[in-house]
Amino acid sequence: MANDKPHAVCFPLPTQGHINAMLHFANALHFMDFHITFVNTEFNHRRSLRKADPACLAGLPNFRFATIPDGISFPDDDIDRSQDFIALYLSIKRHCVAPLRDLIATLNDPCSGGPRVSCVISDAFTTFTLAVTTELSVPNIFFCSVSPVGYLGSFYIKELIQRNIIPLRSEEDLTNSFLDTVIDWIPGMPNIRLKDLPSFIRTTNPLDIMLNDCWEETHASRDASAIIFNTFHDLDTPVIEALSSVLTPPVYDIGPVSLLSQYIPDHNSLRVNLWKEDSNCIEWLNEQKQGSVFYVNFGSLTVLTSNQFIEFAWGLANSRCKFLWVTRPDLIEGETALLPAEIATEIKERSFVTNWCPQREVLSHPAVGGFLTHCGWNSAMESISAGVPMICWPFISDQQPNCRYLCSEWGIGMEIGEEVKREEVERLIKELMEGQKGKEMKRKALEWKVKAVKAASLGGDSWIKLERVIKEVMLK
Structure with a gap:
């Protein structure tokens, strides 16, 4: 009986990367016989309906989509505009x-036609959901779409403040050697540099919203029923062990979630895309030699200056490599991304230049031999899952620590300097x-x-571990 199934309400942070990861995890729960309600914001759902095959959002038996407002008003003719991340x-x-x-x-409500909600899966940075689940006495499992190392770095922001390391003393600390200061006391992150911690520490303002919110959100997670990280044991053991020692709820490393979803028999094609995917790029890749194509994608939030865009473009051109480049319409600050x-x-x-692509399929294609990335955790996980090495240019949030680990700990990345120069781009490619x-x-x-x-x-x-968290937390 459908009404006897456990019912998970999945609520991601409403940005493309967080939505993708949560949807993969929801697919895995659906395979484990859960009834799923996947919650989008009204803005994202309308935007995705315009960009995707409607069948991708039609749901499945015991998997349905729901929407809630995000509190921001946009006119209907502005629906394709990306929302400001911090304001959202x-x-x-x-x-x-x-x-x-x-x-x-x-x-x-018994008239809803589905089972009662048995648990909520919240993004680890939507801790306001605790107010609802506490009131309803249902488990609230946090699903962390950012990296374990990024989350751990955010957890220690307050101690960095107490040690007078941050906020920065002046803007000069961004360009002198101060960011090279080694932080040797965070467990699980030996000899990390200040520049390798989440980007929100790069402020001179002690009241900076994101600086304080990152710390508050990670500490509020102590009231969650459990915390799930999108990683796998061999990759992140020291960091997961460190997180387990400081977080009150049980911690589970379950991932890469994109691979979990991929290995489900007859896995579904549900997608929530804020840009229309161009599948023609796969046909183009089919015509290329194995390992001959260099893939470039800066994700859904990175914004380049016009000069940075030109430097990347000339670096790619001068490398003489074949490449597939995703250039979102809003990739360049204040203007359309046109070469x-x-x-x-x-x-x-x-070359093949397009606005958006099915990234998991691209990275898994035998023609792709390398990836220039912003180091978002989804992109890093998908690239690791496909065995594709990376050139790294981190932009925001956990991308800085991700870059450090990809390059220095796991040996599968090379970093481009913050000041993009075409000669360096060409050389590294x-x-x-x-x-x-x-x-x-x-x-x-590999x-x-x-x-x-x-x-x-x-x-x-x-x-x-997914079976364990279901038994020990979700159905307890």
Whole structure:
């Protein structure tokens, strides 16, 4: 009977990367015989309906989508505009408690046609959901879409303040050697540099909203029923052990969730895309030689200056490699991401440039040999899962610590300096695609892929831990 199933309400932070990761996890729960209600904001749901095959959002038996308002008003003709991340984050904290409470009450109504809600899966940075689940006496499991190392770094922000390390003394600390200061006392993160901690520490303002909120959110997680990190045991053991020692709820490493979803028999094609995917890029990749294509995608939030865009473009052009480049319409600050005619002519015969693509399929394609990335955790996990080495240019949040670990701990990344220079871009692409260091990185990337696949395959460590958290927390 459908009404006898456990019912999980899944609420991601409403940005593309967090939505993707939560949807993969929801797929895994659905496979484990859960009834799923996946909650989008009204804005994102309308935008996704315009961009996707409607079947992708139609749901499945015992898997349905629901919406709540995010508290921000946009005219209908502005629906394709990306929302400001900080404004959105603050708005959902202020405005989503009552709509979420009302939604769960509706779902629990016997007339709803589904089972009563048995647990809520919240993004780890939507801790306001605790007010609702505490009132309803249902478990609230936090699903963390950022990296374990990024989360751990945020947990120690207050101690960094108490030790007078942050806020920065002046803007000069951004360009002198101060950010190279080694922080040697955070457990699980030996000899991390200040520049490798989440980007929100780079402020001179002690009242900075994101600086304080990151710390508050990680500490509020102590009231969660459990915390799940999108990783696998072999990759993040020291950091997961450190998190387990400081967080009150049980911690589970279950991932990579994109692989979990992939290994589900007859897995579904449910997607929530805020940009329309261009599947023609797969046909183009099919025509290329194995390992010959360099893939470039800065994710859903990174914003480049016009000069940075041009420097990346000339670096790609001068590398002489074939490449697939995703250039969102809002990739460049204040203008549309269009290549100058002289660059477009230079790269015409050896490139595919598009607004958005099915990234997991692209990274898994045998033609792809390298990836220039912003180091978002979804992108890092998908690249590791595909065995593809990376060139790293972190932008915001946990991307700085992710870059550090990809390059220094796991040996599968090379970092581009913050000041983008076409010569450096060209040199690093050639080194990754053709050089000796690139060959070593590819070897290590394939080793990590084997471990990721082992963890995420049915019966692997991540599925075992998913069964544990279901039994020990979700159904308790």
